[in-house]
Amino acid sequence: MQTLNLGILAHVDAGKTSLTERLLFAAGVIDEIGSVDDGSTQTDSMALERQRGITIKSAVVSFAIDGVTVNLIDTPGHPDFIAEVERVLSVLDGAVLVISAVEGVQAQTRVLMRTLRRLRIPTLIFVNKIDRGGAQDERVLRDISAKLTPAIMPMGSVRDLGARAAGFTTYGAADDAFTTALTDLLAGHDDAIVATYVNDETAVPYDRLRDELAAQTKRALAHPVFFGSAITGAGVDALITGITELLPAAEGDVDGPVSATVFKVERGPAGEKIAYVRVFSGTVRTRDRLRLRGDNEGKVTAVHVFDRGSAVTRASVTAGEIGKLWGLADVRVGDAIGTSRTAAECHRFAPPTLETAVVPRRPEEKGALHVALTQLAEQDPLINLRQDDLRQELFLSLYGEVQKEVIQETLATDFGIDVDFRETTTICVERPIGTGMAVEVLGKEPNPFLATVGLRIEPAAAGSGVGVKLEVKVGSIPLFIYKAVEEFQKAIENTVRETLRQGLRGWQVADCTVTITQSGYTSPESTARDFRLLTPLVLMSALQQAGTVVCEPVHRFHLDVPADTVGAILPVLARLRAVPRVPEIRGPACVLEGEIPAARVHELQRQLYALTRGEGVLEFAFDHYEPVRGAPPSRPRSDLNPINRKEYLLHVMRRV
Structure with a gap:
């Protein structure tokens, strides 16, 4: 049986947990549909989730349909828990993005879809709540096309929109407008369809269009759109058919080398760690010893695999499957087990601000x-x-x-x-504004350590993080380094990354390249510890020479307000250092978009109710960092402060 690891993603309150319940009910896994409001859903198992009616932790449930085992992962919708979504994205074969037919495309919807498209995760769109008052279909489709992606294809029509009896009727071969629109969409990535249409002057066969729609959806080039209601079940059967026919099944060699990713860690009743893993290659068995990050290892003492709604004990978990592993005491979220995947497969949302x-x-x-x-x-x-x-x-x-x-x-x-x-x-973060170099040589004052370290630090592209390069002659690196998996280079690189968590003003240093320019040792006295203790002094000296600028996080904002309140809002935005674009008037309403420092968002939220008579709606999301205006803020240091050489050496020597 094939396996599909499917994520359900949405802006908070769009109905994704309710959709998860409906899918489990349709597959026969549960006999009664749980309620988010009543705290009786399968996936919201935490007391806090039931109490608050929101998803906080990702949860996995499984069901089988049409010969496919679907591991369904329900993710949080609230932006405060985007880290949970980030971890899930690394294990998905496909996704369903849920949008409310009443609220339409919201701030988090845009963040999620932008990430799904960047990572090329095949995605279906489900427009939920067609049975609610205020539900719309054409407007939502226009918003999806304008704000998310134009590569969409409505798969049917809605009847009795906004009523309890609302339903969804799928299109077929007899719907000329549908087949024409489908041909136009698919032709953009299939020359054969264009050739068939132009040369034969006849319609492309419907079966050919369906096959190509599946192919392009699996390549994340097309995004079919379904409408329905998770509460009444309308449109859910059509969505299930779309999931099994249009999304790709998991791939992987069960006999290959073990490669897996840990996307969730929880603790059992006795405090033991339980690791949730997606296996991409190979087979993990009970009693296997697994390599984790660095030199850490762990022995698997138990394996559970998800099957028909729950996790059941198995002897192994194989490529394509999601399982729970016991016995890995040192495991952490994000660990790669066995063979690491490429850096291009690492995913990341904006950091906490x-x-x-x-x-x-x-x-x-x-x-x-x-x-x-x-x-x-x-x-x-x-x-x-x-x-x-x-x-x-x-x-x-x-x-x-x-x-x-x-x-x-x-x-x-x-x-x-x-x-x-x-x-x-x-x-805030700090970015280098120039190039700095420093070196301390073994045996020369004021270096008290049995090591030579030379470093150069220079700016890198925004968003690139911290890169470490080696620019040292092979002969100058001791042989034992290579025998110990380049222990020397790792000691310096790890220390560089740790030291740069606090820059000249206490903020993490970002977007820079550090190059190891010199190294030296004396055998057999020198140890990796000498390099670890000396590196912070050299690095901070180089950073002081380069200089840094403190940058604050800036959010994008989307503000819907009554048009007659814009005159009062614009001066407030100016005082908060927001930079709005030209207002867009839509009848009695006005849309304002722009950028605002993250530190000022709370003040805007506080004043918005009074400024707009309670009618204003603010959406925002992190966008970028930019230099702070005025005096740069500092953060108290919590390390041994290598900027103050005397203080640093006093603490270090005392510890040694």
């Missing part, structure tokens, strides 16, 4: 809080747990206030720790 300090209400629980947050960071590495040893404070990176509230409730419910948060602040 907010940070807050977490403070236990009972001071004696500081140690327990650190343990609890460490476990949460295993499940979501993007919260970027950071400890300030000098001030004994813990910091988390966040996407928004809802995520903060969920963390607070999780700590109280799962760990029995009550916490408060300091004021949320914006996370």
